[in-house]
Amino acid sequence: MIRAAPRAVVHLDRVTKTYASGTRALEPVSLTVAEGELVTLLGPSGCGKSTLLGIVAALTAPSTGAVRWWGEGPERIGAAGHRLAMVFQSATLMPWARVASNVCLPLDLVGMPRAEATRAVQEALARVGLAGFASSYPRELSGGMQMRASIARALVTEPDLLLMDEPFGALDEITRARLDAELLGLWAGRGTGKRLTIVFVTHSIYEAVYLSQRVVVLSARPGRVLGEVAVDEPYPRSDAFRVSQRFADRARAVQELLVEAAAGAAEAAGTDALR
Amino acid sequence: MSDLRRSARLLRVAAPAGVALVVLALWQLLVVAYDVPKYIVPSPLVVLHALVDDWALLTRSLAVTLRITLAAFALAVLAGTLVAFLFAQSRWLEASLFPYAVILQVTPIVAVAPLIIIWVRDTQAALVLCAVIVAIFPVISNTTLGLRSVDPGLLDLMRMYKASRWQILWRLRVPSAAPYFFAGLRISVGLALIGAVVAEFVAGTGAAGAGLAYQILQAGLQLNVPLLFAALIVLTLTGVGLFAAMVLLSNAVLRNWHESMLAPSNEE
16 A cells, blocks of 8 residues: 555544443454544444444543544534534434434534525435435334435534444345445445545444445454454445355455354353353 | 224214213113102203203303313413423432422322312412312323433434533423323323312302302202203313313324324324
């Protein structure tokens, strides 16, 4: 690689999290996400992925360790060039508000002028393919469309870092595959020409390999980084990639990391039992 | 789909109406057949007669009872909502005061009414106060629960965009609480009517400000059972009317809120 290293968007340095109940959610985790990257965090349910994402989102403070966003502390988050957005496991739309009002919420909170906000909402809805649904209520949309509305709400602020917490986990496989492909389009800058930076949490190996440039594999709770698998497959990725040998190889590499960890854990548990 | 829904609605009206007709017919038949005196059980036709004859008296009394009921309901909603907002803002406040709200709720109003009537000189005000005590609890408990029943994801989202406490309250907590609040109103409005009637029983208002409770009491003492029945019917229909008004209000406000609002009476 000859080109200059891109700027780090977020940097986690030996971050741990122990909850007040005494539950250890995260062992020391270090992670750097560079500008324009699409990184997935992969791990079994309850491995602390969501906790880790919450720390990246500055919603949860780490117990120990340090987090820097664009080289700075959490104070400047939200300012221009330091905008975060998050998409949750469920669409988390306000059921009493129309799709347009839901998408407009982040802009309303900062008091953006009405005309400007309306334009931004229309653009965001168009980007996710919901242009005709601005005045629908969330319950009138399918699960996949609700999730698109949720993504539009995240995109409307033009975030510099987009966090996604198993966004398509509750959807059927076919809808999920379509939304994954669309997400890649959005990441590459469809509609804006500017590439996004995305941290994507999932428990699906196939989704992780298909989407990301690198897959960070986490262990079962307490979560720690087992290893990384680089997916140096060019974009745009076609559906053919999903059934290719290259795809299978990367998925196996991820699987092996998980299997090794599971074997290690079983061995440790066995030693404990013998003691 | 809409045909099905229409026939379901027809069923909801037609079925209970059918039951009422059968019961009324049986009642009339039995009273006539066994020649039951009307000071024990009057026949439906005799009750209807009393209803028509004493219509002026009954509506005048109803107006008194209704005024107390509505005043108490309005006060209960205002004060109850205010208390719920305070509770929702501070767990500490809720923990310290909620037990007293429960005490207020479980103490029989008949037992407290004499005290209130001694303390509050104005009879009307005393009656309203009694009815408020009966009606306020569902407003407090439902609204407090509603203000706390916020989608945690939306709360995280609000925090992420650095929403202020007020923004979270108005944009998230208040709309989230709406269905709970309206469910509370449905219970509370009926309780306000019950509270108004019970308080009047205890206070025994004078002839000038006599409400329906006074008429029932008097009719009972005079063995004017047809009038007693007629007053009861007026009272019951008023309660049903108030409840229906709350259902209509909540449906109008919450029409687009939630799936549960699409078929309200199927779930209840």
